[in-house]
Structure formats: C-alpha cells, structure tokens
Amino acid sequence: MxxxxxxxxxxxxxxxxxxxxxxxxxxxxxxxxxxxxxxxxxxxxxxAEPGEFSRRAFLNGRLDLTAAEGIADLIAAETEAQRKAALRQAEGGLGAVLAAWDRRLMKLLAHQEAAIEFADEGDVPGDLSASVVDGASALAVEIAEHLRQGERATRLREGVRIVILGAPNVGKSSLLNRLARSDAAIVTDQPGTTRDVIDVRLDLAGVPVTLSDTAGLREAADMIEAEGMRRARQRAAHADLILMMTAQGIAEDPAMQPPADVSVLHVHNKIDLAGSQEQRPHCLGVSTLTGAGIETLEAALTETVQRIAGITDAATISRPRHRAALIEARDWLREAVVAPLPELSAEALRGARRAIGRLTGHSGVDAVLDSIFRDFCIGK
Ligand SMILES: Nc1nc2c(ncn2[C@@H]2O[C@H](COP(=O)(O)OP(=O)(O)OP(=O)(O)O)[C@@H](O)[C@H]2O)c(=O)[nH]1
Ligand SMILES: [Mg+2]
Incomplete structure (x- = not known):
C-alpha cells in the first residue's frame, strides 16, 4: 500500500x-x-518530457501550434491581462484567424490556377486575375494591420520596459523603491550610489512591467561607474518608456539626452524642498520622500503602459516566431499582387500559404517543434 x-x-x-x-x-x-x-x-x-502532453495533443490534431503556445503562456501568466490573452490564444482565437486567412488564400489560389488553365480558351481569365489581385492586396493590408497590433501583444506577453534615467542623486532609486513598494535599491546621499541596473517587476492594471533603476549619468569618477553608465544607456535604448528624472537643487545637464526614438516622461523630484517650482510644463512634480505626486505619476504610467501593451479583445500574435511568419506571408502577398505572370502570382500565393501553415503547425514545422515545447513545464 x-x-x-x-x-x-x-x-x-x-x-x-x-x-x-x-x-x-x-x-x-x-x-x-x-x-x-x-x-x-x-x-x-x-x-514525461517538458510539454510532452501538449506536443502529443498537437501531433494528434487536438490543438494547432498557436493554441499549444497559448497553454504555455497561460501557465507562465503573471498578470490578469496576460492570463486573458493567453487563454484566448489557447482557446484557438489566433488559430481561427489564421484558418480564415488560409481559406481565403486557398480560394485565391484556385482562381489563379483557373486563370492559368483557361488562358488559352479566351475565357474570363482577365476578370479572374483581377479578382486575385484585389483579394491578395486586401489580405496583405489585413496582415500588416495584424502585425501592428501584434507589437502590443508581444509587450503584454514579455512586459513593458520602463527605465529611469537621470543625474546622480536626483532620487532614481528612491522612486523605484516607492513604485515597487520595496527596498530593492540602495539609497544614500552619495552621488553615484547605484552602479548595476536594478530590475523590479510591477503589475500596472494587469500589464506586466519591468522597471529599471540605473546609474546616475555624469562624468564618470571611476571604471565601475563608467561601466554602470554604459549599461544604463544600453538599457534605455531598448526601453518602451524612459522616466527622465531631474530634482530640485540638482543642476540639469543640458547635454543629457534620452535616446531619440523612445517615449519619454519627464519627472521632477524633491518638490518638498524649498524654492521648488512645482509646476513645470510637460513635467510631473513628485517627492519620493513625502509621496506627493506619486499617485498622479502612477496613473500616468498606467495609462502609457496600457497604450503600449493595449488590452484588446482581438486574438493577436505574441511571439517573434509569429511575427516572422506573418511578415513572410505579407511579403508573398505583395509579390502576388505585382507578379507579371499568373504562374508567378500562383507561386507567391503558395508561399504565403506555406508561411501561414508554419504558424499553425500544418506545414514544415519539425525544426521549430523542439524549441516550442522545450519551454513548457514538465507535466503539461
Ligand atoms: N528632500 C528629498 N530628498 C530626496 C527625495 N528623494 C530622494 N531624496 C534623497 O536624495 C538622495 C539620493 O537619492 P537616491 O534615490 O539614492 O538617488 P539616485 O538618483 O538613485 O542616485 P544615484 O544612484 O547616485 O545616481 C538620498 O539622500 C535621498 O534620501 C525627495 O523627494 N525629497
Ligand atoms: Mg541610485
């Protein structure tokens, strides 16, 4: 027993x-x-190997590949918005969109092949080819739109990246601690306290966020600080949003510029200190010491984060693999539209179907199966 x-x-x-x-x-x-x-x-x-049950379900036709990925995302979901998006994908939401596209592609291909077939008989081939061109360009536009939305879903899956930048001692670490409600970063009155990048995970209205505190930017005092600043700039270059921080009583360096193509929110700290002009244009005044302005800042962050990782009800792509396949499908469709011969257009339509088929797992996926199911936890 x-x-x-x-x-x-x-x-x-x-x-x-x-x-x-x-x-x-x-x-x-x-x-x-x-x-x-x-x-x-x-x-x-x-x-069982990691993901073996889901893999067998896929191989036995119980799930398409995007639904299997949805299950992996559901298990890994940390926030409510992630859970909803993953469940939608696990329930076949994305698979249904892709299947509908594939049916349209199949129909276009049938028309194009008919046009090739009947070309000699002088029978409506012109009309058929024109309808293929219309259908292919409409589908290319739809896929391009989906790719744009997918950008947001990827951020929801992986987290929105916010980086705090600014001169030493403006209170970057104090702000991180306030927003994270923890003592993650060391705070002292010594300029140059923080050297490493310090990451904390936040949940802003269901959207996962990685907030990073960085070394203060100035003329480096030593090698360690210089390396810290290099890391700060590198992290900022890949951020979705930069919190550019200044503070009352600390001189601003006009040469300090955030990377050009990243959104920036300006924050002015230490408004509790005498002589501070609380109302600066385009700048949120806060005090990490007293907590003044922090709620307003959190509301602004939540709004920005939701715009970046927009919570939509549509089933959208969420992984680089999806993105690559859809870009390929879109490019094949554009090719089909401009192809000088019906035969070439048909070949391009076949290319688009192959790209979609790789996404759903219906064609040429042996190579990616291992990498997808390896990410699963054991027992699912
Ligand atoms: N009066 C006042 N002091 C603050 C405020 N926020 C932070 N400080 C103080 O400012 C000093 C520097 O704070 P930090 O959070 O370490 O600043 P930092 O930007 O991380 O500095 P580095 O890591 O050196 O780049 C500390 O002594 C804090 O207590 C504030 O809102 N008001
Ligand atoms: Mg610091």
Missing part, C-alpha cells in the same frame, strides 16, 4: 492528448509522490 487515491481513466480520442490516458490523483507529499513514481517506473513507465 502506497496511498489511497483516485484513478481517472480518459479514453481516447476525447482526452487532452487524443490518446488513452490515466490520471492518478494522489496525496501530494514528497514521499508519496516519490514512492508512486518509483512504482510506476518499475512497472515500465517513464516521466
């Missing part, structure tokens, strides 16, 4: 994987689990 437990039998093909499956619901103590696993292994079983 190892335990007294429930055994559930799921006959295929209605099970999760499509195969016959049994589930043991044992008491979860480590000794019970170890004893039952040992017994199962001596009976000829082996532990």
């Amino acid at each position: 190892l335990d007294r437990a429930l055994l559930l039998w799921f006959p295929g093909p209605a099970s999760f994987t499509g195969e016959d499956a049994a589930e043991l619901q044992i008491h979860g103590g480590p000794a019970v689990v170890a004893a039952v696993c040992d017994a199962l292994v001596s009976a000829g079983c082996r532990p």
Whole structure:
C-alpha cells in the first residue's frame, strides 16, 4: 500500500492528448509522490518530457501550434491581462484567424490556377486575375494591420520596459523603491550610489512591467561607474518608456539626452524642498520622500503602459516566431499582387500559404517543434 487515491481513466480520442490516458490523483507529499513514481517506473513507465502532453495533443490534431503556445503562456501568466490573452490564444482565437486567412488564400489560389488553365480558351481569365489581385492586396493590408497590433501583444506577453534615467542623486532609486513598494535599491546621499541596473517587476492594471533603476549619468569618477553608465544607456535604448528624472537643487545637464526614438516622461523630484517650482510644463512634480505626486505619476504610467501593451479583445500574435511568419506571408502577398505572370502570382500565393501553415503547425514545422515545447513545464 502506497496511498489511497483516485484513478481517472480518459479514453481516447476525447482526452487532452487524443490518446488513452490515466490520471492518478494522489496525496501530494514528497514521499508519496516519490514512492508512486518509483512504482510506476518499475512497472515500465517513464516521466514525461517538458510539454510532452501538449506536443502529443498537437501531433494528434487536438490543438494547432498557436493554441499549444497559448497553454504555455497561460501557465507562465503573471498578470490578469496576460492570463486573458493567453487563454484566448489557447482557446484557438489566433488559430481561427489564421484558418480564415488560409481559406481565403486557398480560394485565391484556385482562381489563379483557373486563370492559368483557361488562358488559352479566351475565357474570363482577365476578370479572374483581377479578382486575385484585389483579394491578395486586401489580405496583405489585413496582415500588416495584424502585425501592428501584434507589437502590443508581444509587450503584454514579455512586459513593458520602463527605465529611469537621470543625474546622480536626483532620487532614481528612491522612486523605484516607492513604485515597487520595496527596498530593492540602495539609497544614500552619495552621488553615484547605484552602479548595476536594478530590475523590479510591477503589475500596472494587469500589464506586466519591468522597471529599471540605473546609474546616475555624469562624468564618470571611476571604471565601475563608467561601466554602470554604459549599461544604463544600453538599457534605455531598448526601453518602451524612459522616466527622465531631474530634482530640485540638482543642476540639469543640458547635454543629457534620452535616446531619440523612445517615449519619454519627464519627472521632477524633491518638490518638498524649498524654492521648488512645482509646476513645470510637460513635467510631473513628485517627492519620493513625502509621496506627493506619486499617485498622479502612477496613473500616468498606467495609462502609457496600457497604450503600449493595449488590452484588446482581438486574438493577436505574441511571439517573434509569429511575427516572422506573418511578415513572410505579407511579403508573398505583395509579390502576388505585382507578379507579371499568373504562374508567378500562383507561386507567391503558395508561399504565403506555406508561411501561414508554419504558424499553425500544418506545414514544415519539425525544426521549430523542439524549441516550442522545450519551454513548457514538465507535466503539461
Ligand atoms: N528632500 C528629498 N530628498 C530626496 C527625495 N528623494 C530622494 N531624496 C534623497 O536624495 C538622495 C539620493 O537619492 P537616491 O534615490 O539614492 O538617488 P539616485 O538618483 O538613485 O542616485 P544615484 O544612484 O547616485 O545616481 C538620498 O539622500 C535621498 O534620501 C525627495 O523627494 N525629497
Ligand atoms: Mg541610485
């Protein structure tokens, strides 16, 4: 006797994987689990690889690849908005969009092939080709729009990146601690306290955010500080938003510029100090010491973050793999529109179908399967 437990039998093909499956619901103590696993292994079983159940479900046609990825994202979801987006994808939302595109592509291809077929007989080929051109360019526009929305879904999946930049001692670390409600970064009155980039994870109205505190920017005093500033600038260059910080009583360096193509929110700290002009144009006044202005800053951040990682109900792409395949499909479609011969246009339409098929897992995916299912946790 190892335990007294429930055994559930799921006959295929209605099970999760499509195969016959049994589930043991044992008491979860480590000794019970170890004893039952040992017994199962001596009976000829082996532990599943990470993602093996989802992989089998995919191979047995129970899921398309985007739905399988949705399950992985659902398990990894940290915030409410991530959970909703992942569930939508796991439920086949993205798969349905892709399947509809593929049906349209199939129809365009059929028309184009008919146009080639009947070209000699002088039968409506002109009209057919024109309808293919219209259909292909409409689809290319739709896919391009989807790619734009996908940018936001990627940020929702991976987190919006906010970096605090500014001169030493303006209160960057104090702000990080305030927003994170923790003591993550060391605060002292010594300029040049922070050297490493310090990341904290925040949840702003359901959107995951990585907030980074950085070394104060100035003429470096030593090698360590210089390296810290290099890292600060590098992080800022890849940010979605920069909090450019100044403070009452600290001279501003007009040469200090944020990277050109990143959005910037200006924050002026230490408004509790005498002589501060609280109202600066285009700048949020705060005091990390008293907490003044912090709520307004949080509201502004939440609004910006939601714009960047926009919460939409549409099923959008969320991974670089999706993006690459859709860019390829869009480019093939553009090619189909300008192709000088119906044969070349048909070939381009086939290319677009292959790209979509790789996304859903219906063609040429052997190479990517391992990398996708490797990210799963064991037992799913
Ligand atoms: N009066 C006042 N002092 C503040 C405020 N915020 C931070 N300070 C003080 O300013 C000093 C520097 O704060 P830090 O948060 O370490 O500044 P920093 O920008 O991270 O500095 P470096 O890491 O050196 O670049 C500390 O002594 C803080 O206590 C504020 O709102 N008002
Ligand atoms: Mg600091």
